Each structure stands twice: as C-alpha cells, then as structure tokens.
Amino acid sequence: MTALVYKRMAYYVLFLLAGGACAFAKPFVFTAIPDEDETRLRQRFTKVAHYLAGELKVEVEFIPVKSYAAAITAFKNNQVQMAWFGGLSGVRARRAVRGARAIAQGYEDQYFVTYFIANSSTGLREQKEFPKGMEGKTFTFGSKGSTSGRLMPEFFIRKHLGKSPDDAFRRVGFSGDHSRTIALVQSGSYQVGAVNFKVWENEIKAGRIDPAMVRIIWRTPTYPDYQWSVRGDLDQRWGGGFTDKVQSALLNMKDPSLLEAFPRKSFVPANNSDYTPILNSAKSIGLID
Amino acid sequence: MNRASSVKTSLLFVATALACIVFADLEINTQHPWRELGRMALGAVTPNFLDFGVLVESLLQTVAFALVGVSLGGLLGFGLALLYHLALVRVFCAAVRSVHELFWALLLLQFLGLNPITGLLAIALPYGGIFAKVYSEILEEADPAPLGALPGGSGHVSAFFFARLPDVWAHIISYTSYRLECGLRSSAVLGFVGLPTLGFHLESYFRQGQYSQVSALLILFYILIATLRWWARPRLLPFYLLGALALFWGSVDISMENVVRFFSEDIVPAPLRNAEGLGAENLAALGGWSWSLLMGQALPAVVATLLLTQIALVGTGMITLVVFPLVSRKFFSRPARAVGHGILVVMRSTPEYILAYIFLQIWGPSMLPAIVALAIHNGAIIGHLTGRHADQLPSRPDAPRGLNLYGYDILPRVYGQFMAFLFYRWEVIMRETAILGMLGIHTLGFYVDSAIQDIRLDRALLLIFVTALLNVGVDALSRTIRARLRLSRTPDVT
Incomplete structure (x- = not known):
C-alpha cells in the first residue's frame, strides 16, 4: 500500500512539472462553432491545425466547444485566439474584443443562402417568392445563435409576414443544429424548418435525406456568412506581422482535402465591414442591442 | 402524519394538475417517427464499445467531477449548516441551490472559462446549498439528551463535536452518499455545456x-450507478480524491481580466453599461428594460414553468407508486428485485434530455414529452428511495400478499414518507424544466438559455434571479405543507 502511495506521489510531481512547463510555451489555439456533426468538425479542424502549425511554425491547437455562445466566450476570454465563426457569432465576438478582425471567409460565404424546408405532408412546394401557406404550421430553427438557421430566416419571416415567428407559427422550436433540423422536419416532428444550404447539400450527398419526405420550399436571397476572425492582440504575443501570416496561410490553403472538409472552394480575404448587413439584420430583429 | 389531511392534500395536487392540463399544451402530432425510432432501437441493442479509450476517459472524468464537487459541496454545506440560524445564510443557500447546475456552469464559464474549477463549482455551489439545509435539519433533530449530560462549562465546539455530531453522524454520511449518485448524474450532464464528462460525448453521439x-x-x-454502493466507500474517498486531483492538475488557468470584465461589464444591465452615473434618464431606461423583460419573458415563462412542474410532479408521484414495489423486499424475491433495480437505474440515469428527445420523436413538440421525461426520471428516483423505506418497515406475521399487501398494508405506511420525498423533489422538478427548451416550450430555462446564447448575461442574470425567487417560493410552500401534514422533515434515506 505505501509503495502505491509513493508511486502516486511521484506521478503528482511529474504532473506538476508538466503543468509548469506548459505555462511557458502557449500554443496558438482556435475553435469553431459547432454547426455540424462533431466528429466531422474534429477531423476537419485537426487537419487545419496541422496545416497551420506547418505554415506558422508555432504549436497550433483546436479545441471543440458545445455551443455558438461557448465559441464566442472562449474568444472573449482569450482561451482561443482565432475562430471559425458564422456571420452572427463573428459579429458578436468581434464586438466583445477590442481590435478583433475578420480576416478570411470561404468563397461561398460571400453569397450564403438559407433553405426553408417542409415535410411533404404539408403539401408545400418550392416557390420563387417567400412561400405562402407556412403560417400556422410548426416551425423549427437550428441553434439560437446561428446565422443561417436563426438570424436570417427570422429576419425574412418578419420582413414578409410582418410578425414575429411566435405569432406567425403554431409552435417555434430550436433544434440545436442543422442536421437535427433536417431530421426533425423529415420525421414530421416539425412541419417546416430553416437550414444552412451547405449542410443540406452535404446531407443530400451522404444519402441521409429522403426526398419523398422533406423538400426545399424557398431559397433566401444571399447574405455574408462564415469567416475566420482573430483577436486584436495576436502580434503582441507572437511577434509583429503574425496576424498577416495567419491570414495568408488561410488564403493559401489549396489542399483539396482540406477545402472539401469545410466544404469551400477557396478562402478569400474578408474584413469587419463585410458583415455590416448581418449586424443590421441582428439589430433590426432585436438579437443585438 | 395526519392521514386524512394527507389524502386531502394529494387530491388537491391531483386536482391542480388536472386543471393545469386544461391550460397546458399537450398536442400530439406524429408523422413518421418510426425511421428514427427504429435506428434508436437498433442502436440500443447493438452497443459499440470500440472507442473504449474515449468511453473510459469520460467516465473517469464524470466520477472525478462528481466526487470532488460533492465533497466540496459537503464541506461548504456543513460550514453553512452551523450558521443556518442566520436568515442571511438561509437566503444565500436557497438562492444558490435554486439555480440548475447547468446554468451555474454556463455562468461560471463566462469568466472562469472551460476548466475544471467551472465544473466543480457548478456542482459544489448548488449542492452546498442543499447540504446546508438538510444537514441543519438533521442536526436539529439530534437527541438533546447528550447535551444535557455534559459537565457545566463545556465549550461550544466540544459540545458540538462530542454531544451533537456523534448522534447524527451516520445520518449525515448516508444522506451524503445518496447525494453522490445525484452528483454523478449532474456531473454527466455538465458535459452538455462542454466539460469533459460523459455528457460531452453523449450529446455529440446522440446529435449525430x-x-x-x-x-x-x-x-x-448504468453499471457505474448500479455498483455505486460497492465502490463508493467512505474509506476509499481520500484515494479517489487524490486521483481526481491528479486528473485535473495543470488544466486550471484563470485570468483576472475575465473575472473583472464579467462583473464590471457583462452583467451590468444594457441601459447602464455605457451610461454615466445614475441619472433619472438612465434609471428610467433601466426601468423600461426590466419591465419589458419581466412582462415579455419572465411572466409568461413563470406560468409555463408552473404548469409543466405541477403536471410533472403528479406524474412523478404516479410513477413512483407503480415502481417502488419493484425494488422492495416486501414484494419480490432477490432475483426479481435485481431486475427491478436494473429497470429503475435505467429510468433514473438516462438524462431527461435524452428521454425528452425520444418522446419528441414519438409525439411531436409540446409539453407532453417534457412531462413524461420528467415523470419517468424523477419517479424512478423517488421509487428507489420509497422502496428502500418500505424495506425498513416491520412485517406482521399474517401480512397479506400481492395487491392486498400493497393497498392495505405497505402503501398506507409508506405514504407519508412518499409525500415527503415528493415535496423535496418539487423544487428539483421545477429546476429541471429548465433544460427542455428544444421542445419549443417557453419555460424560464428556455429564456435563460436564449439570453446566454445571445451573450446577454445581464438578461440571463435577471431571469435566473426570477427563477431563484420562484424556487424559494415553492420551497417555502412545500415546507409549510410538510409541517402541516407533520411529515418527517428530512428525507430519510438511510
């Protein structure tokens, strides 16, 4: 028994030393909003971390979080120095951190779209204009903090129906993420939902959608969405020009297997003012004070 | 216990629940649940242990958070129990225990970040509040005789340790180890917000x-919970605690800057954040902000929360009365009881969130999945305790069997304790309504979660404050009813 105790104590000393050593060389840490299946996210961003470590010559680490809010909080608290945000979460995060910047977005993120989808039992068909006949149905958004699953669909609902989702629909739910929105509308638990078009296309490709059960009824006008944002104090911690190095590493990401993981065609430069439309939409529906 | 009035009280609660059903939203609309349910059923019978490392790691983390969190809560609660005669301490305890562990975690995350301290405090604070209350009640019920036997001039401290504590020590230990099981469940659920416990992977796997x-x-x-009494020995506790600390070591990293920002900016109501001083104009803005939040969200949410709670409470009671014989010696032989224990462990250890999602698939979104999920979960917890209580009753040699035994002998004798458990669980059920926002039911928890997701901590804090007030109210009401019925004041879980 005593031998065991001593052995354990030796382990603690080791832990202590390891903990001390870690405090010196802090890695460059980033996160991403959990908008999709976590396993896929983890695979995707572990690859990205690997790529960035090679380009930036520093240790790079990805930490997964459970919610959009947790990603923003980690950014605010400097637990991560960079994040792959959605339009809305990016705006919120950058407002909370002085000097924070959007530095790159996916090519497709300049023209992002939300699909309104409906269970086939509703009899709703795809329409060119904002679809009629949705009122009084049950409706699910994705996550409460999502741009494509919450902010923009709510914005368009208010714009076209002139009332809040709670007044327009018989019931309004928040499924938590896009894949689940599709699953819930497909099973008929909710009749109508709003979903990120990229996730929809991914799920179609993966054969997880039965076209006889659920279909697109409207494609929204385009708006800017996902982007890489960094904190304002990167250069102070890793030396002058570090932010620029991060930006060019992201823009030079050409490896198809990396890009397909997002999935994006390429990354293009972005800046904070690209997201003014998102900020204004969020303010107009009262999601940002 | 006054039997006639306890029947009257039960009927009153059932009538209230029936009245609530009229106003509650219990619509069923199913379309094609079978595809998803079929996949769930297939998954249930084909468990996949391939990620064994991940499974064991998250299980260890769950145990570590529970042990350290509950121990800290116990220490805190014990300290506070000694000061429980002070009104300020009682209010503090009622306030900290009225906030769900998940909300504690979400608030602490804002300034402590994602690290073990967040999880430990999220368990220790509400548990400390509960422990303080229960310990103080246990201490009050200690036999006063040993105190009288002390020689004159004995100090307070020695009087406490030599005359009061020994009498109730066993009771304190047994209550604390009962709470450890609750602590394991809380610890598992904390994974939902990102701590590395079981819930973390559970939520991801489930969502995917x-x-x-x-x-x-x-x-x-389930195995961990079912074998609790074999591995959770007080004597092994020091070793477990050391192991747990080793697991947490090195991952604690707190920045003062974040703490200061949280208290000086994040939680300051929006109208005051950029304002200079407290002029009449700013106060008016603050009034408008609070009023719209209270009338627009808090008030309707309080109504929804109460409706859901009252129906779920009666549902819990009904399930308890059906399941408690399954684990009682009075009704079943050993092998049958083992099956009964298994069933109850599954019912009470499956997070309500998962139960609710399964019922959401079956019935569609409404209060119904939430009510059934809460009733199953809590019914199994109280069923377990009531069954154990029934075992301690002396049997008469000519005891009847079967339904007669249940109806004429055991039920009347356990009924008082059953109600005491149920009243204790009342505020817990209300806290738990918080986490079922995905069903589209706008309970207080739904709005607290929305405020946190919107990074509006000022609103979250005001809504949590309303939740706490409601909890304090329910707690006071349940205390009054228990006193009137002369139900034993502490849940007897020996």
Missing part, C-alpha cells in the same frame, strides 16, 4: 445519430 455509441456510454453509466 450514432445510437450504438450512445447505448455503450449509457450502459457503462
């Missing part, structure tokens, strides 16, 4: 529809 992995994790968790 990897039901075989879900069932593997749940099976291990």
Whole structure:
C-alpha cells in the first residue's frame, strides 16, 4: 500500500512539472462553432491545425466547444485566439474584443443562402417568392445563435409576414443544429424548418435525406456568412506581422482535402465591414442591442 | 402524519394538475417517427464499445467531477449548516441551490472559462446549498439528551463535536452518499455545456445519430450507478480524491481580466453599461428594460414553468407508486428485485434530455414529452428511495400478499414518507424544466438559455434571479405543507 502511495506521489510531481512547463510555451489555439456533426468538425479542424502549425511554425491547437455562445466566450476570454465563426457569432465576438478582425471567409460565404424546408405532408412546394401557406404550421430553427438557421430566416419571416415567428407559427422550436433540423422536419416532428444550404447539400450527398419526405420550399436571397476572425492582440504575443501570416496561410490553403472538409472552394480575404448587413439584420430583429 | 389531511392534500395536487392540463399544451402530432425510432432501437441493442479509450476517459472524468464537487459541496454545506440560524445564510443557500447546475456552469464559464474549477463549482455551489439545509435539519433533530449530560462549562465546539455530531453522524454520511449518485448524474450532464464528462460525448453521439455509441456510454453509466454502493466507500474517498486531483492538475488557468470584465461589464444591465452615473434618464431606461423583460419573458415563462412542474410532479408521484414495489423486499424475491433495480437505474440515469428527445420523436413538440421525461426520471428516483423505506418497515406475521399487501398494508405506511420525498423533489422538478427548451416550450430555462446564447448575461442574470425567487417560493410552500401534514422533515434515506 505505501509503495502505491509513493508511486502516486511521484506521478503528482511529474504532473506538476508538466503543468509548469506548459505555462511557458502557449500554443496558438482556435475553435469553431459547432454547426455540424462533431466528429466531422474534429477531423476537419485537426487537419487545419496541422496545416497551420506547418505554415506558422508555432504549436497550433483546436479545441471543440458545445455551443455558438461557448465559441464566442472562449474568444472573449482569450482561451482561443482565432475562430471559425458564422456571420452572427463573428459579429458578436468581434464586438466583445477590442481590435478583433475578420480576416478570411470561404468563397461561398460571400453569397450564403438559407433553405426553408417542409415535410411533404404539408403539401408545400418550392416557390420563387417567400412561400405562402407556412403560417400556422410548426416551425423549427437550428441553434439560437446561428446565422443561417436563426438570424436570417427570422429576419425574412418578419420582413414578409410582418410578425414575429411566435405569432406567425403554431409552435417555434430550436433544434440545436442543422442536421437535427433536417431530421426533425423529415420525421414530421416539425412541419417546416430553416437550414444552412451547405449542410443540406452535404446531407443530400451522404444519402441521409429522403426526398419523398422533406423538400426545399424557398431559397433566401444571399447574405455574408462564415469567416475566420482573430483577436486584436495576436502580434503582441507572437511577434509583429503574425496576424498577416495567419491570414495568408488561410488564403493559401489549396489542399483539396482540406477545402472539401469545410466544404469551400477557396478562402478569400474578408474584413469587419463585410458583415455590416448581418449586424443590421441582428439589430433590426432585436438579437443585438 | 395526519392521514386524512394527507389524502386531502394529494387530491388537491391531483386536482391542480388536472386543471393545469386544461391550460397546458399537450398536442400530439406524429408523422413518421418510426425511421428514427427504429435506428434508436437498433442502436440500443447493438452497443459499440470500440472507442473504449474515449468511453473510459469520460467516465473517469464524470466520477472525478462528481466526487470532488460533492465533497466540496459537503464541506461548504456543513460550514453553512452551523450558521443556518442566520436568515442571511438561509437566503444565500436557497438562492444558490435554486439555480440548475447547468446554468451555474454556463455562468461560471463566462469568466472562469472551460476548466475544471467551472465544473466543480457548478456542482459544489448548488449542492452546498442543499447540504446546508438538510444537514441543519438533521442536526436539529439530534437527541438533546447528550447535551444535557455534559459537565457545566463545556465549550461550544466540544459540545458540538462530542454531544451533537456523534448522534447524527451516520445520518449525515448516508444522506451524503445518496447525494453522490445525484452528483454523478449532474456531473454527466455538465458535459452538455462542454466539460469533459460523459455528457460531452453523449450529446455529440446522440446529435449525430450514432445510437450504438450512445447505448455503450449509457450502459457503462448504468453499471457505474448500479455498483455505486460497492465502490463508493467512505474509506476509499481520500484515494479517489487524490486521483481526481491528479486528473485535473495543470488544466486550471484563470485570468483576472475575465473575472473583472464579467462583473464590471457583462452583467451590468444594457441601459447602464455605457451610461454615466445614475441619472433619472438612465434609471428610467433601466426601468423600461426590466419591465419589458419581466412582462415579455419572465411572466409568461413563470406560468409555463408552473404548469409543466405541477403536471410533472403528479406524474412523478404516479410513477413512483407503480415502481417502488419493484425494488422492495416486501414484494419480490432477490432475483426479481435485481431486475427491478436494473429497470429503475435505467429510468433514473438516462438524462431527461435524452428521454425528452425520444418522446419528441414519438409525439411531436409540446409539453407532453417534457412531462413524461420528467415523470419517468424523477419517479424512478423517488421509487428507489420509497422502496428502500418500505424495506425498513416491520412485517406482521399474517401480512397479506400481492395487491392486498400493497393497498392495505405497505402503501398506507409508506405514504407519508412518499409525500415527503415528493415535496423535496418539487423544487428539483421545477429546476429541471429548465433544460427542455428544444421542445419549443417557453419555460424560464428556455429564456435563460436564449439570453446566454445571445451573450446577454445581464438578461440571463435577471431571469435566473426570477427563477431563484420562484424556487424559494415553492420551497417555502412545500415546507409549510410538510409541517402541516407533520411529515418527517428530512428525507430519510438511510
């Protein structure tokens, strides 16, 4: 028994030393909003971390979080120095951190779209204009903090129906993420939902959608969405020009297997003012004070 | 216990629940649940233990958070129990225990970040509040005789340790170890917000529809709970605690800057944040802000929360009365009881969130999935305690059997204790309504979660304050009813 105790104590000393050593060389840490299946996210961003470590010559680490809010909080608290945000979460995060910047977005993120989808039992068909006949149905958004699953669909609902989702629909739910929105509308638990078009296309490709059960009824006008944002104090911690190095590493990401993981065609430069439309939409529906 | 009035009280609660059903939203609209339910059922019977490292790691983290969190809560609660005669301490305890562990975690995350301290405090604070209340009640009920036997001039401290504590020590230990099981459940659920416990992977697997992995994790968790009394020995506690600390070591990193920002900016109501001083104009803005939040969100949410709670409370009672004989010696032989224990462990250890999602698939969104999920979960917890209580009753040699035994002998004798448990659980059920926002039911928890997701901590804090007030109210009401019925004041879980 005593031998065991001593052995354990030796382990603690080791832990202590390891903990001390870690405090010196802090890695460059980033996160991403959990908008999709976590396993896929983890695979995707572990690859990205690997790529960035090679380009930036520093240790790079990805930490997964459970919610959009947790990603923003980690950014605010400097637990991560960079994040792959959605339009809305990016705006919120950058407002909370002085000097924070959007530095790159996916090519497709300049023209992002939300699909309104409906269970086939509703009899709703795809329409060119904002679809009629949705009122009084049950409706699910994705996550409460999502741009494509919450902010923009709510914005368009208010714009076209002139009332809040709670007044327009018989019931309004928040499924938590896009894949689940599709699953819930497909099973008929909710009749109508709003979903990120990229996730929809991914799920179609993966054969997880039965076209006889659920279909697109409207494609929204385009708006800017996902982007890489960094904190304002990167250069102070890793030396002058570090932010620029991060930006060019992201823009030079050409490896198809990396890009397909997002999935994006390429990354293009972005800046904070690209997201003014998102900020204004969020303010107009009262999601940002 | 006054039997006639306890029947009257029960009927009153059932009538209230029936009245609530009229106003509650219990619509059923199913379309094609079978595809998803079929996949869940398939997953349940084909558990996949391939990610064994992940499974074991998250199980260890779950145990570590529970042990350290509950121990800290116990220490805090014991300290506070000694000061429980002070009104300020009682209010503090009622306030900290009225906030759900998940909300504690979400608030602490804002300034402590994602690290073990967040999880430990999220358990220790509400548990400390509960422990303080229960310990103080246990201490009050200690036999006063040993105190009288002390020689004159004995100090307070020695009087406490030599005359009061020994009498109730066993009761304190047994209550604390009962709470450890609750602590394991809380610890598991904390994974939902990102701590590295079981809930972390459970939520991901579940969300991704990897039901075989879900069932593997749940099976291990069930085993952990079912074997609790063999591995959770007070004598082994120091070793466990050291092991847990080793697991947490090196990952604690707190920045003062974040703490200061949280208290000086994040939680300051929006109208005051950029304002200079407290002029009449700013106060008016603050009034408008609070008023719209209270009338627009808090008030309707309080109504929804109460409706849901009252129906779920009666549902819990009904399930308890059906399931408690399953684990009682009075009704079943050993092998049958083992099956009964298994059923109750599954019912009470499956997080309500998962139960609710399964019922959401079956019935569609409404209060119904939430009510059934809460009733199953809590019914199994109280069923377990009531069954154990029934075992301690002396049997008469000519006891009847079967339904007669149940109806004429055991039920009347356990009924008082059953109601005491139920009243204790009342505020817990109300806290738990908080986490079922995905069903589209606008309870207080739904709005607190929305405020946190919107990074509006000022609003979250005001809504949490309303939740706490409601909890304090329910707690006071349940205390009054228990006193009137002369129900034993502490849940007897020996």
